[in-house]
Amino acid sequence: MRAPSNRLMSAHLLRRRFLDIIGWGFSALAFLLLGSAMVWILVTIFLRGITALSLEALTHVTSGTSGGLLNAIEGTVVLAVGGLMLAVPPGLAAGIYLSMFDTGRLAPTIRFLADVLVGVPSIVIGYFGYITMVVTLGWQFSVAAGSVALAIICLPYICRTSEMAINQVPRGVRESAYALGAGDARVALSICVRMALPGILTGTLLAFAISVGETAPLLYTAGWSNYLWNGHITREPIGYLTYAIWAFITEPFSGAHALAYAAALFVTFFVLVISILSRMVIDGRKNGARRNGGWAWRGRGR
Amino acid sequence: MDNSLAGGAAAGKRRFSCPLEDSRPGALSPLLCRLGRMSSGVMNFRRLTALLGSMVAGSLIAIVVFLTVYAWPAVRLNGFRFLINNNWNLGSLYGNPVTVHGQQILPGAHYGIxxxxxxxxxxxxxxxxxxxxxxxxxxxxxxxxxxxxxxxxxxxxxxxxxxxxxxxxxxxxxxxxxxxxxxxxxxxxxxxxxxxxxxxxxxxxxxxxxxxxxxxxxxxxxxxxxxxxxxxxxxxxxxxxxxxxxxxxxxxxxxxxxxxxxxxxxxxxxxxxxxxxxxxxxxxxxxxxxxxxxxxxxxxxxxxxxxxxxxxQLDSALQDPTGMAVRSLAEVALVLCLISIFVNGLARVLLYYEGRRNVRTK
Known part of the structure; x- marks a missing residue:
């Protein structure tokens, strides 16, 4: 009586242990697969980028498919800063509104549409910029059109990360400020925004990194230029690093390839530094807040 | 007595100031006070943030509206065949434009994606x-x-x-x-x-x-x-x-x-x-x-x-003097935009209800 039951038990146990091993093996394998792909990409970019790097890349402008990347580096910074300048005021205001004045039906609508806007492919935003600003308004390929396109991409990120950051400010602090007679503006700007500043800055920094890595929205709004920016807002195309990656790697010259690798190194290194920085800020601030950082990267087809 | 009480109240009211409202030099205070004072008018701080915040929603609406308006001639021309035909052809770039369904297009142009x-x-x-x-x-x-x-x-x-x-x-x-x-x-x-x-x-x-x-x-x-x-x-x-x-x-x-x-x-x-x-x-x-x-x-x-x-394709679409190729590309962008709005809206609604369920059970 005992023996068959024991054998039955051990068969059952064996099956269970086998399933366990399969399960853990599969999940470890999945992680290894992703981790090694990540390392493969980073090693490729860094090795090829560093061998391609030269002083000329940093100090000269592009001439055709050779020269340097100074114009592209400058253009990337100009476009990304321009995009942030346009996106931060409305994004932060939206964050304040969603977090503090969420009373009527407007706030849920804004929140939902912001979440949907995160998912709109960046090429659609680029094409929207092309038909409205470049063609209809006659700005042509320009800093203005590129910055507005980047601003639309940054807006929902900044809006939602500031909302989450301001949500972390304890309710009691707000109520005390109101009880002391402070108005909406003062409670929002000198209490909530000041307390939530690390979170808001992290979100803004991540939006900046996204702007630096974008290509599709700029192709038909910013154009490309071999020269340094001459200060014109409209009717003057401008270069940027991600264009150099895309356009120069398909050229049949090793000099062009070197520029593409160097540009990829700059962009990847920059994005990596910002990611690590924001991860350190988020880890430093403990519970709840870490959701902000993870959130910002999710969503869009780029 | 009445007078003194009223006077005291008035004086107190005059003297009272919010302790946060210090006028440290270099602080944001003057700007904030002005923002605070706007609350008497039509535009107060709350409405200002709502207005600026609406730009987030407004940009999505603007994208859909302007893409639709720009692509509308192509939508009229291509009809439903746009989605089920398999020929993207700009037509003869050197031919004289012909009129089809009231739209000027190049001879032989077809748009199917x-x-x-x-x-x-x-x-x-x-x-x-x-x-x-x-x-x-x-x-x-x-x-x-x-x-x-x-x-x-x-x-x-x-x-x-x-x-x-x-x-x-x-x-x-x-x-x-x-x-x-x-x-x-x-x-x-x-x-x-x-x-x-x-x-x-x-x-x-x-x-x-x-x-x-x-x-x-x-x-x-x-x-x-x-x-x-x-x-x-x-x-x-x-x-x-x-x-x-x-x-x-x-x-x-x-x-x-x-x-x-x-x-x-x-x-x-x-x-x-x-x-x-x-x-x-x-x-x-x-x-x-x-x-x-x-x-x-x-x-x-x-x-x-x-x-x-x-x-x-945008570069070659720009060669079309009638502009119909660029408008058809706008229609592609519009279709892509609508698909992604649908997909993302669906996901957000699902995750939203999941979040609500978690809050209820906690």
């Missing part, structure tokens, strides 16, 4: 097919398989996949992945898996459907993994303890108790990932082979997706 829709859907499907199991496995490994102290760094490695710009993926795919796949893996797969439908036949040069699907997989996996890992970690400890007390092993706890609890999060994040895969542009543009007007014969065939087609 079935191959784009098929390419977009198939590459996304392949990516989902690989990304969902791999994403679940990785999330389980990160949430349950390693000590919590190591979790942030291991997770960071995976989440970094989402931070790498699309064009860098494209570069890596173009330089490293395509030679490897085209020369080694694809011929190997065609030889040993060729008996399966769509796995055999010509493997081409490495540009194509499967390559695009693999690159998309890497780009969307972190979305699924990150969301699912957060959901797994936040499952109540009591659930785990109950399962353990019933004699379940660690993996059985995950498989039978924790994973069923996060089913809806998985569905929501997978739909979000779908939305992202549908709209990927640069990476797909660089590895998909940019096919025109034909449907894939096997999984190695070159394809185009809607997003990459817009980039690769």
């Amino acid at each position: 079935l191959f784009l829709i098929v390419g977009t859907l198939l590459s996304t499907l392949i990516a989902l097919f690989i990304a969902v199991p791999v994403g679940i496995g990785t999330a389980v490994f990160l949430a349950e398989g390693i000590p919590p102290l190591m979790r942030p760094w291991f997770s960071f490695l995976v989440e970094l996949l989402a931070a790498i710009p699309s064009v860098v993926y494209g570069l890596w795919g173009y330089v490293v992945l395509i030679p490897f796949l085209g020369h080694h893996l694809f011929p190997f797969m065609a030889k040993w898996l060729g008996f399966l439908p769509f796995f055999g036949g010509s493997t081409g040069s490495g540009y194509g459907l499967l390559t695009a699907g693999l690159v998309l997989t890497l780009m969307i996996v972190p979305l699924i993994t990150a969301t699912l890992r957060d959901a797994l970690v936040s499952q109540p400890v009591a659930l785990r303890e109950c399962a353990m007390a019933l004699g379940a092993s660690r993996f059985e706890t995950v498989r039978l108790v924790l994973l069923p609890g996060v089913r809806r999060v998985l569905v929501g994040s997978s739909i979000l990932a779908t939305g992202r895969a549908l709209g990927e542009t640069m990476a797909v543009l660089m590895v998909s082979g940019n096919a025109l007007n034909y449907l894939p014969a096997n999984i190695y065939t070159p394809i185009s997706t809607m997003a990459s087609f817009i980039v690769s």
Whole structure:
């Protein structure tokens, strides 16, 4: 009586242990697969980028498919800063509104549409910029059109990360400020925004990194230029690093390839530094807040 | 007495100031006071933030409206055939424009994007097919398989996949992945898996459907993994303890108790990932082979997706003097936009209800 039951038990146990091993093996394998792909990409970019790097890349402008990347580096910074300048005021205001004045039906609508806007492919935003600003308004390929396109991409990120950051400010602090007679503006700007500043800055920094890595929205709004920016807002195309990656790697010259690798190194290194920085800020601030950082990267087809 | 009381109140009112309203030099105070005083008029601070905040919603509405307006002549001309025909042809660029359905177009011009829709859907499907199991496995490994102290760094490695710009993926795919796949893996797969439908036949040069699907997989996996890992970690400890007390092993706890609890999060994040895969542009543009007007014969065939087609075709569309090609590209963008709005809206609604359910049960 005992023996068959024991054998039955051990068969059952064996099956269970086998399933366990399969399960853990599969999940470890999945992680290894992703981790090694990540390392493969980073090693490729860094090795090829560093061998391609030269002083000329940093100090000269592009001439055709050779020269340097100074114009592209400058253009990337100009476009990304321009995009942030346009996106931060409305994004932060939206964050304040969603977090503090969420009373009527407007706030849920804004929140939902912001979440949907995160998912709109960046090429659609680029094409929207092309038909409205470049063609209809006659700005042509320009800093203005590129910055507005980047601003639309940054807006929902900044809006939602500031909302989450301001949500972390304890309710009691707000109520005390109101009880002391402070108005909406003062409670929002000198209490909530000041307390939530690390979170808001992290979100803004991540939006900046996204702007630096974008290509599709700029192709038909910013154009490309071999020269340094001459200060014109409209009717003057401008270069940027991600264009150099895309356009120069398909050229049949090793000099062009070197520029593409160097540009990829700059962009990847920059994005990596910002990611690590924001991860350190988020880890430093403990519970709840870490959701902000993870959130910002999710969503869009780029 | 009355007078003194009233005077005292008035004086008190005059003297009272909010303690926060100090006038430290260099502070934001003057600006803030002015903002505060605006509250008497039509525009107070609350309405100002609402107005600025509406720009977020307004930009989405503007995108849809302006794309629709610009693409409308093309929508009228192409009709429903746009989605089911398989011929994108700008017509004779040197011919005299002819009038069809009241629109000026080039002779012989046809606009049908079935191959784009098929390419977009198939590459996304392949990516989902690989990304969902791999994403679940990785999330389980990160949430349950390693000590919590190591979790942030291991997770960071995976989440970094989402931070790498699309064009860098494209570069890596173009330089490293395509030679490897085209020369080694694809011929190997065609030889040993060729008996399966769509796995055999010509493997081409490495540009194509499967390559695009693999690159998309890497780009969307972190979305699924990150969301699912957060959901797994936040499952109540009591659930785990109950399962353990019933004699379940660690993996059985995950498989039978924790994973069923996060089913809806998985569905929501997978739909979000779908939305992202549908709209990927640069990476797909660089590895998909940019096919025109034909449907894939096997999984190695070159394809185009809607997003990459817009980039690769705008230059030639600008050659069309009637402008109908550019408007038809706007129609492609509009279709892509509407699809992604639908997909993302669906995911957000699902995740929203999941969030509400969690709040209720807590």
